[in-house]
Amino acid sequence: xxxxxxxxxxxxxxxxxxxxxxxxxxxxxxxxxLNEKDVFERMRxxxxxxxxxxxxALHKEVKSYSGLIGGNAFxxxxxxxxxxxxxxxxxxxxxxxxxxxxxxxxxxxxxxxAPTAGSCGIVPATIISAGEKLNLxxxxxxxxxxxxxxxxxxxxxxxxxxxAEGGCQAECGSAAxxxxxxxxxxxxxxxxxxxxxxxxxxKNILGLVCDPVAGLVxxxxxxRNASGTVSALTTADMxxxxxxxxxxxxxxxxxxxxxxxxxxxxxxxxxxxxVAATPTGAALQKQVFGE
Amino acid sequence: MxxxxxxxxxxxxMVGPSSSHTAGAARLAKTARIISGGNxxxxxxxxxxxxxxxxxxxxxxxxxxxxxxxLDPWDERLKNSFELAKEEGISFEFIETDLGNVHPNTVxxxxxxKDGSTSEITGxxxxxxxxxxxxxxxxxxxxxxxxxxxxxxxxDVPGVIWQITKVLFEKNINIANMKVYQKKKGIEATMVIxxxxxxxxxxxxxxxxxxxxxxxxxxxxxxxxx
Numbered sequence: 001x002x003x004x005x006x007x008x009x010x011x012x013x014x015x016x017x018x019x020x021x022x023x024x025x026x027x028x029x030x031x032x033x034l035n036e037k038d039v040f041e042r043m044r045x046x047x048x049x050x051x052x053x054x055x056x057a058l059h060k061e062v063k064s065y066s067g068l069i070g071g072n073a074f075x076x077x078x079x080x081x082x083x084x085x086x087x088x089x090x091x092x093x094x095x096x097x098x099x100x101x102x103x104x105x106x107x108x109x110x111x112x113x114a115p116t117a118g119s120c121g122i123v124p125a126t127i128i129s130a131g132e133k134l135n136l137x138x139x140x141x142x143x144x145x146x147x148x149x150x151x152x153x154x155x156x157x158x159x160x161x162x163x164a165e166g167g168c169q170a171e172c173g174s175a176a177x178x179x180x181x182x183x184x185x186x187x188x189x190x191x192x193x194x195x196x197x198x199x200x201x202x203k204n205i206l207g208l209v210c211d212p213v214a215g216l217v218x219x220x221x222x223x224r225n226a227s228g229t230v231s232a233l234t235t236a237d238m239x240x241x242x243x244x245x246x247x248x249x250x251x252x253x254x255x256x257x258x259x260x261x262x263x264x265x266x267x268x269x270x271x272x273x274x275v276a277a278t279p280t281g282a283a284l285q286k287q288v289f290g291e
Numbered sequence: 292m293x294x295x296x297x298x299x300x301x302x303x304x305m306v307g308p309s310s311s312h313t314a315g316a317a318r319l320a321k322t323a324r325i326i327s328g329g330n331x332x333x334x335x336x337x338x339x340x341x342x343x344x345x346x347x348x349x350x351x352x353x354x355x356x357x358x359x360x361x362l363d364p365w366d367e368r369l370k371n372s373f374e375l376a377k378e379e380g381i382s383f384e385f386i387e388t389d390l391g392n393v394h395p396n397t398v399x400x401x402x403x404x405k406d407g408s409t410s411e412i413t414g415x416x417x418x419x420x421x422x423x424x425x426x427x428x429x430x431x432x433x434x435x436x437x438x439x440x441x442x443x444x445x446x447d448v449p450g451v452i453w454q455i456t457k458v459l460f461e462k463n464i465n466i467a468n469m470k471v472y473q474k475k476k477g478i479e480a481t482m483v484i485x486x487x488x489x490x491x492x493x494x495x496x497x498x499x500x501x502x503x504x505x506x507x508x509x510x511x512x513x514x515x516x517x
Contacts, residue, residue, distance in 0.1 A: 004292055028297045042298065049304050049365075065308065065370070066348045105307030108350050108370040113419070115300050123301075145301060152300040157292050161300070162418070215341075217308045218346045287493050289347050 002027045002153045004193045009154065011193045019041075020191055021143040022183070039276075042290040044142045046112045050101070050124035053111045056098035064106035066288045067219045071248035073099035090133055094233060095226040098125035100223035115152050115161040118217040119175035121225035123148050126232040127180035130186055140186060148178035151198050157211025159252070159257035159279035163210035164269040168224060173205040174257065177230035183236040199245035200235050200251040206252075207259055209267035211274025214285035220275055298472020302418045304365045311396055312342070312349035315416025317369060318513065322424055323400040324435050326508050327410040331506050333382045333403040340395030342416075343387035355398065356383055363513050364420060394423075430472050431480045436510050438467050438485035441498065444506040447473055451503045455484070458497045463471040464488045479505075 003009045013023055029036045058077040063070035067102060076096035085092045101121030104109045114123040131141040160166040163175045177198035184194040211221040266273030275281050292430055305314040336355050346352050357372035363455055363506035376383060402410040413426035425433055434440050445451045458465060466484040490509050498507050
């Protein structure tokens with residue numbers, strides 16, 4: 001059975017002298033009865049689906065099934081080519097990849113829920129962009145995916161990754177925390193640094209509500225995937241410079257859960273509050289579903 | 292504390308936009324199609340709650356039709372399911388309704404077959420692409436399709452359960468859960484058996500050949516990406 005807390009994860013990895021991705025792989029193999037190679041290959045299969053969804057909307061305008069959103073990944077990818085960006089090609093491309101996944105999802109294309117469909121852009125965009133910049137192999141990126149999953153396991157056990165239960169902080173917040181920890185480990189950071197990155201990311205998004213316009217995973221969800229990706233990448237740098245999280249991962253996860261439970265129902269995926277309940281949000285809902 | 296597989300957290304692989312309203316809907320419909328036995332002329336989808344209110348924006352309608360065509364939740368042809376159904380000569384209709392005190396994402400399938408017979412199956416999409424089937428032709432049942440599942444319609448007489456479990460024992464298949472539902476005393480009963488190992492054609496044939504069994508349906512889990 002997978003460990004129940006970040007603290008336990010640090011201890012078991014220290015004891016066995018392994019990383020988070022190795023522990024995650026070993027634990028799944030033990031629990032499922034599949035050998036480690038088969039688990040790894042199944043994760044590679046997910047990675048390939050992620051790669052395709054992070055790429056598709058960069059090269060053509062992908063419109064959502066409802067007609068509400070689309071074409072933004074394409075815009076960003078064009079913009080990056082003029083080389084005059086403020087945050088640089090790396091960051092803009094990462095945002096474009098996150099939007100691509102979200103747009104493909106909204107267009108009834110194929111994605112991997114990571115951990116949810118609404119937050120499906122953050123983990124792929126972060127891991128693929130970091131992998132490209134660091135010149136890592138596909139295997140290394142699949143390992144990153146395993147690291148991210150290990151963090152997600154602990155969040156799901158102690159809190160929730162569902163927007164309906166814990167708001168966007170639980171969906172996009174968890175995805176960004178998972179992605180940031182993955183990058184830390186991909187860059188050679190230790191287990192506690194990976195957990196620090198996850199903790200800092202969640203602290204910075206704590207309280208974010210889930211307020212999808214018309215109840216669809218489009219507005220404001222797609223852009224929150226871009227923003228979660230930026231947070232995951234920048235936080236990895238912060239941690240690798242030696243910055244620690246004063247509040248440890250386990251405390252942050254339970255704080256996130258408490259905050260999520262105290263959010264009113266209107267701010268938990270019901271489309272009754274936040275931007276969904278604005279005059280424009282209501283008008284867009286009418287546009288999709290009629291009166 | 293709940294236990295998860297890592298593929299519950301990083302997954303499922305699915306066609307968007309929603310695990311509950313799209314992927315779960317496709318799984319429900321595929322399961323209903325298998326239970327009905329196929330050879331379908333028309334399907335009426337009775338949509339309840341959130342399914343009724345938001346099915347258009349989430350592509351729930353396309354996902355349901357795709358499932359009836361046996362497409363998996365990760366099959367990219369899902370969004371073209373209406374055209375594919377037309378090619379197969381299956382017609383369909385969506386009806387917004389109130390199915391009572393059930394999960395907000397519930398659908399009742401009224402399946403009309405080419406031979407004139409009908410099947411009615413009701414189930415809910417309970418989150419993360421997971422489903423629960425809870426009514427088959429008026430018999431209350433309960434299964435998720437996460438395990439290989441056997442659904443029988445058999446004579447309500449002593450010895451039927453023994454004959455089925457004997458087949459499973461001989462093939463070394465462990466039973467995870469099982470439940471028997473008496474529909475009409477001494478006449479008809481239904482049994483749902485969930486096993487740990489996949490069910491081969493050989494097992495299916497062996498169960499079908501038991502004389503007291505009128506009908507057997509087998510639902511093997513949908514394995515991602517295959």
